[in-house]
Amino acid sequence: MEKKRGFERVSTFTDIRLPARATAAAAGYDFEAAADCLVPSIWKSGAAKALQAVLKGEQIFLEDELLKQLKPTLVPTGVKAYMGEDEFLQLCNRSSNPLKQFLLLANGVGIIDSDYYNNADNEGHIMFQFLNFGLTDTLIRKGERIGQGIFLPFLKADQDDASAVRSGGFGSSGK
Template identity: 35%
Template sequence: MKLKIVNISENKLPKYETTGSSGLDLLTNNDEDIVLKSLERTLVPTGLFVEIPKGFEGQVRARSGLSIKHGITLINGIGTIDSDYRGELKIPVVNLSTEDFTIKKGLRIAQLVIIKHERVELEEVKTLSDTSRGHGGFGSTGVN
């Protein structure tokens, strides 16, 4: 599959870092350093615009290294880019650490994964089929 992309930044196009990577690394395109204080959040520009084919979505995911080493993650967990969105990809980040974090231009800030999805047709019913789990909620299947 080909993904159409417009790049108005000075960065190279996103790429997979290894042959087994599922996400393309997204780089920042900020004119000046962004100092993100503890618990502060911001939108970081990438200078990228994509045309995701119908039937697919883009998922923006945090980079594990930034998350565990610096507490930098995505505000919304995983961000969804719909196939009809044509605006700039901006990354909603939050600093969960107690230290300031500086976002420099060209930093690998997040990953873009392209996923096939299905649309469903809703069927309203009075009951659902029974399962062994039933109504068991969070933690109902045990810890181990």
């Protein structure tokens, strides 16, 4: 039987569970953290200082150390996904994360393209980008459910002539 879509472990992670649906009617496959990961509070990592500077009318430059501190935390899953060329995996936050743990996906939703699988940079390792808007740091423990993935088809425009080939891993198609 030909493989259509699914999940595999990244070679450096052997003791993790592959994503699975919680119920027969669930659309999303639950992803777990592959390692303990601390997601710092944006308020402790500089957001309050940045907000104060903005309110005072001070200019903030992208090179500032303050802005570097506000980057999202990448949480590894140890998982890679394979799928058809006309499909993608949409990464979504768990509905309970903002309410219970103050965690937001920094990119809103993640898009895993079919050519991300087994790329040379990181083997197609899927990670979730989190921002913590709570007042205290949040510790995500290994094995804790952190998000979900939904396989979806996509359509191409009539004038689509894309022919570039992926040359890297995370964020490489936007370079």
